Amino acid sequence: MILINGQAGHSIPISDRGFQYGDGLFETMAVKQGMPLCLPGHLERLTHGCQRLNIPKPEWSTLQKEIKTVAGDLQRGVLKIIVTRGASGRGYAPVTNVSANRVITSFDWPDYPSRFREEGIDACLCETRLARNSKLAGLKHLNRLEQVLGRGECDANKVPEGIMLDTDGNLIEGTMSNLFLIHKDRLITPILTHSGIQGVIRARILELSHEIKGLEVRVEKLPPSILAQVDGAFFCNSVMGIWPIKRIAKYHYSIPYIIRQLQRELVDLRIISES
């Protein structure tokens, strides 16, 4: 099902700035029994993105009604929201007198093998780097060529996910997920002030982890050399949940207890879906 500004449809005008310039934002969430998981977190990030890009925020109650319509259709699936700056003539100038376009699409639940979350995955280190720009960092905007190229490397390497570094050589995230590392009693995730997407699940994991006794949580700049030191690592996003990393480059990891604990808690709290 696709709703475009509230109407069923399958296409968007060529003049839409999302198509012309990637001038927009998106959100992807899991849906279970007609309910999008972590909806407030996704809407909060979308609001923040609209503010930072100066895109007119869509009418909230309308958007929520449309989300409910599309999600209501889904026993189990994925819902994607795209908000663009709307249509305009030729030229980059961000027109001010138009309203945002909203596209809400439902997808089947992806058939990720359950062993990815149970046994973990092999990952690659992508050669494609993420550019650094604090003006765009953190946002889930529609300029995603770097992720497309990184994802192509994962496919070529026959692994389900890969780690991307920024152009300064810092660890940043997966091609479609955020990255966490575990070192003894410490949970560490890259700081995303210059590159990367501030994931909704990443934020919930950070919140939860602060409450786990004896666990030290750090958000910091991380060189790839840290991969030689850590005990474990995982990727996370709204649809995959948590995938432990078994192997990356020459490093092999176990699955520390904290990963199992987080997987359980995220499911219990309906932050992710159990499979």
Added chain:
Amino acid sequence: MILINGQAGHSIPISDRGFQYGDGLFETMAVKQGMPLCLPGHLERLTHGCQRLNIPKPEWSTLQKEIKTVAGDLQRGVLKIIVTRGASGRGYAPVTNVSANRVITSFDWPDYPSRFREEGIDACLCETRLARNSKLAGLKHLNRLEQVLGRGECDANKVPEGIMLDTDGNLIEGTMSNLFLIHKDRLITPILTHSGIQGVIRARILELSHEIKGLEVRVEKLPPSILAQVDGAFFCNSVMGIWPIKRIAKYHYSIPYIIRQLQRELVDLRIISES
């Protein structure tokens, strides 16, 4: 007029990867008496972009026939070609079994005042920076949020164009054009190995300039401090032609003879349109 894969139309499927991820390329050219100017240069850049992004190259004879159809309609105007990686399901992975989508659109000739090219313009220095990524640098791809934000600054500053720096603080280009500086008998333009778009007119100006006796041509890394030293500067693209810069920040420039000579030669050689 809009041709979408050869058919008249106004919209593109939501599943198009141009809309989903900015996963594509574009070209914009001037049309005069039904003929696109510098068409070989634009097609060459498009080919190069397809190769670098591993986007299937559209069937060339078909694309050229479509360009001819859309341009033939225009006494005077602008033609824009968008090529995307085609449609796919959800997910960044660059699918390999689909063919590129082609969108060719005609636009009215923009009503830039003739004084822009005759008397020159005031320009701003944009605060929005261009991220550095050699993997994407030079390409006219569809990830153009930085240009959208930069262009918004030009509008806010009420100037027709602005200079953008990269995140390392080097001069790179205009928000919709390339940048040249003139210092005595030297023509200088920023090197675009890490940011910026390799403009078709920029390439022709470099070719022409190498033939001008006594003119030294340099392509190099340029700090903003050079703006205090140069005698003149200009922006160029396929539609504006050459706009001399009269003033930027606290610097005022004359219009050196070489700018007038290049303006004349580009028109004589039908590289740009005279107004």
